[in-house]
Amino acid sequence: MTPRFPRLRLCRPAEGSARARPAPWRSPPEAGGRRRRAHERARLGMRGGPRPRKRRRKSVEAAAGPCVLCPRRETDKAAMPVQLLRTVKGESETSLPSHLQQEDLEHLQEGFDHTNKYFQGIVVLSHPLVKLGDGTDFLKIVLQDLDNLCSRINSINILIYGKMAVDCAKIIQSGDTVVVAGFKLAKSPTAAEDGRHCCHLEASEEDGSAIYIYPKQKKNAASETASVSVAPKYVYTPLNHLKDGTIVNLYGIVKFFKPPYVSKGTDYCSVVTLVDPSNEKLTCTLFNGNLDSLPKIYKVGDIVRFHRIKIREYNGQMQGITSVGFSSLTFDGNVGAPVVPRASSKAYTFMDEELKIIEQLRVWAASNLSISGPAAKLSGVQPMLFFDLTCQLVGKAQVDGSSFLLKVWDGTKCPYPTWKVPVEAKDLEGDKVLLQQLRNLTVDILVYDNHVQLAKSLKIGNFLRIYSIHTKQASAAADVSHIEFHLHGGTCYGRGIGVLPESNPDVKELKDFLESVHLSDSQNMESVSSVESDSTSNDTIDLESHLQIYQQLPVTVLTDHQHFSNTELKTILNSTAPQQYRIRAKLKNYKPQELYQSLKLHCSNCNSLQEVPDGDSFEFILQDSALTASNPELHNTSWYDSVTWTTQDQNQRKITIHFVRHDEMLQHPEDTLLMIEGGKLKEVRKLTKRFKCVIPVRSTEDDLELLDLSAPFLLQGNISYYGCKQCSSPKPIKNLSSIAAEQQPSWEPSEIAQVLGIKPLQYVFIMKFTLVDGTGALNAYLFDYEKFFQIPASEILTNNFLQQKMQMTMNMLCPPGRKLDDLPWLDCFIKSYNVRDTTEHKVYYQIFDTTVAGDVI
């Protein structure tokens, strides 16, 4: 049975998610003009002011039912303003009148009608009864809203006056549940300091208020005939309200964790960093001699509930540490996933209230925390990376005193030749047949130092998540590069090994996949086993199969001109330019080796090339332009709304943003173009995440203008658009209004550039390929916006994945450490052209209409 009273409402998902979505920039007062006026109208008109007191008193009298339990006030039950109630067997003996509706914190705002509403919360603080200057008795209590525990603001001050204050002071205790009806609402003058709700509630008999008190459950109530039961047993502290030296209960979303590891003391240790909707962080250091008593966290984003965690200050920050009786529950953090607690102790409480909190936290996390991408698979590994791998243990072996070998698989095949750690067969634990069958799918992971002890304890067949494996590209003696997997010593970045239970959803998915692979793979194995039986080393097989693929198929293909036949390089070198050729060659070398150096900006008008400016120079230009004050006469024009505010930092900078309207209306942020004056780089970047287009500007006497063209004239998403200084002749910003007036302004960069008189520069990869085919060698330039690498040059600067893809592509076209014979073939289309100046004549070559084959990366 779930003991609960009074009724707690379920959160409404639609509202919840809308609430959880934050505005990246809080509207400063000026911004809310229109909205505020509308709000004002609603307040004065539709919603009306407070209703006449008489009527409200009536409703409260009706609300005040008979008090069955309170001998102190049984004379005039109907008019009883303060009632002590209790619940019997989970149900209230007295119900609130049906016309009263619960109001949550969020709707306790000026301008709303609270006549038939009540607010309910748990007493978290009760001040002593005092007398005010005019002799009126006064009591202040603080109620916490159980429906909004994970909101940043979840408590409110209640001010009680007169006899009601005296009555309440006698009864109310911390932990009681209190219902306040017939209250007055006013701005809280202390909200800024106490961090509570912006309004407080006032209650008094004169105002016709009523207060119902449900006492906190008493533990030694066995002598009472009726069992007293109140829903909340635990109070959870938001992370921004933690105090040194306290022991608290809390909820949090895992932002970082180290899976339990053997400490240098007697216990296992796990370090967990949490965040919650207060946006505060808390790093907890948890110890326990029993692995199972530590939180069962499997991934960042999991949600935990900690009970009895001790809060201490360490290095100026709050820190959580295990205290006596610490216990934890861990939950999957994904919206919609089953809410199944992973408990660190056998007995724990988990009821509807907890369920609701988990759901709220999930929604908050989904829209407020960055979501990690899909989990890494062996098929997706690249050299020089750290990644987490979910896998199954197939074999293990002690290598030496400080390292231990784990042979694991995840059903996918690593695209590179992988390192095989030499160990004697007799030292290798695991099913010999299985190890042989899966030898092309397993990888060797060498774990070091502190991880050895845990690795030893693993069982063959265990499902593991190995955190922060390092892939290292290395050349073995055979002059062949391969990839190595290391789990280095230490616990930085959560490096470690966790055993996942078979009930884990990721494990279930992996198991299904492994079974399907196993079936098809073992069938293949049978058919090729006779061919392979002569081989003495698995390495050779791996390597040869790779080389075969490289050698058979060209790794680049033509996108046109397939009817051309190949020309030898020697022939091309001996011919006059200009001409076009199809060639088949190997990439012996390329420049620049540092791929980021290949990215340039190109002007198609004057054909100039320039480096992409770095963030520092943009920051400098922004700083410089911030010296020009925004001209108020240019604010709030016919086609944009302007907003100015002062930053909270030391410099107190003024930032002005002009939001361009469309059809007299502001569009959704994701469709909106805005112009910013006085912002710093971080602010500009932040705005680009939320709004479609950001244009940094500064004021002149009669219009806004673009900044120096060394700065981007436009930012869209992750892309900064630059203009050519030579070819652009900037036009007035007001020309943008013509786009704003279009039926569906799409804010295309090219269109924006055109109306602003900007000749846009294009991002391009420029590389020099040294190609060989056995008859000769020639240098050919690659000039590629997107086609060759199938990577938009404009996006690579801010996209790690694309950078890695490009590096992988080059590693594939020109594998480091590989002999010429082992290089793959490239099919390319090249053209020769003449470059003459006064003294010299040279022939150059350029690759075109060629692309990397889609199936080789």
Add this chain to the structure above:
DNA sequence: GGTTAGGATTCG
């Protein structure tokens, strides 16, 4: 209830 660790990669 004392100790451990107190986030912040890469030797092998």
